[in-house]
Amino acid sequence: MNCHPAKVNSDMLAIENLIKRFDQPGGGELTVLDVPQFNIAVGEQVALIGQSGGGKTTLLHLIAGMLTATSGSIRINNLELTRLSEQGRDRFRAGTIGYVFQTFNLLPAFSALENVKLGMSFGSGSVDATRASDLLDRVGLSDRAHYRPNQLSVGQQQRVAIARALAGRPKLLLADEPTANVDPASADTVLNLIIDSCRDENISLLMVTHSMDVAQRFQRCDKLEDINRAFSPLGAGT
Numbered sequence: 503m504n505c506h507p508a509k510v511n512s513d514m515l516a517i518e519n520l521i522k523r524f525d526q527p528g529g530g531e532l533t534v535l536d537v538p539q540f541n542i543a544v545g546e547q548v549a550l551i552g553q554s555g556g557g558k559t560t561l562l563h564l565i566a567g568m569l570t571a572t573s574g575s576i577r578i579n580n581l582e583l584t585r586l587s588e589q590g591r592d593r594f595r596a597g598t599i600g601y602v603f604q605t606f607n608l609l610p611a612f613s614a615l616e617n618v619k620l621g622m623s624f625g626s627g628s629v630d631a632t633r634a635s636d637l638l639d640r641v642g643l644s645d646r647a648h649y650r651p652n653q654l655s656v657g658q659q660q661r662v663a664i665a666r667a668l669a670g671r672p673k674l675l676l677a678d679e680p681t682a683n684v685d686p687a688s689a690d691t692v693l694n695l696i697i698d699s700c701r702d703e704n705i706s707l708l709m710v711t712h713s714m715d716v717a718q719r720f721q722r723c724d725k726l727e728d729i730n731r732a733f734s735p736l737g738a739g740t
């Protein structure tokens with residue numbers, strides 16, 4: 503009988519010795535990321551800041567399994583992402599990760615409600631119509647449920663994108679400058695929605711931002727330059 507309780511890893515995300523290199527158009531390779539260690543605990547909310555071209559979006563894409571690492575380990579919810587096939591990563595992402603893009607990425611032919619439901623069907627595989635409506639209500643758009651993206655304001659589109667990202671009940675939400683393309687009043691709404699929803703549903707949050715006002719809303723704010731050994735003040739990998 504094993505008297506020792508199994509070690510419970512309370513990290514939602516654990517990165518070790520992560521390296522990402524890109525082929526360069528002119529030949530050769532560029533090392534964009536060399537991250538010895540980066541962890542986010544279950545339910546923790548982290549802002550990530552850093553200079554343009556430093557590798558923030560690349561890091562989010564690696565964590566989401568949309569890009570593959572050159573080497574190293576990315577564990578999410580105790581599963582080693584780098585060992586999965588592309589199909590396995592897609593399935594894992596759909597069930598575990600929510601992603602809020604800077605440019606929303608809503609499907610133009612579908613209504614707000616249908617976009618949220620699609621986020622759900624990718625995630626759990628089933629559609630909970632009540633949760634989809636509740637999420638639209640939560641982001642203040644129940645009266646716009648049947649509008650298509652081009653019939654919504656920019657701030658409203660980002661709120662639909664947040665509802666969609668939360669629809670599949672993710673464990674980790676990745677947000678890439680979600681307030682960059684909305685006006686200051688909407689930016690506040692968008693930020694509050696993300697922070698409050700993650701807190702209420704115990705979702706870990708990693709948000710990339712260029713805004714110090716946004717970063718100051720977080721208890722933990724990391725600079726990519728501090729975690730990335732490939733950083734050069736002249737630009738990534740130089």
Ligand SMILES: Nc1ncnc2c1ncn2[C@@H]1O[C@H](COP(=O)(O)OP(=O)(O)OP(=O)(O)O)[C@@H](O)[C@H]1O
Pocket residue numbers: 524525526532534552553554555556557558559560561738
């Ligand atoms: N597919 C690719 N092939 C080659 N180089 C790439 C590729 N994708 C990104 N890069 C390079 O990787 C570096 C980091 O890009 P990334 O988009 O991650 O930066 P970022 O920190 O998100 O920048 P920003 O804040 O401006 O959005 C850049 O120098 C970019 O040119």
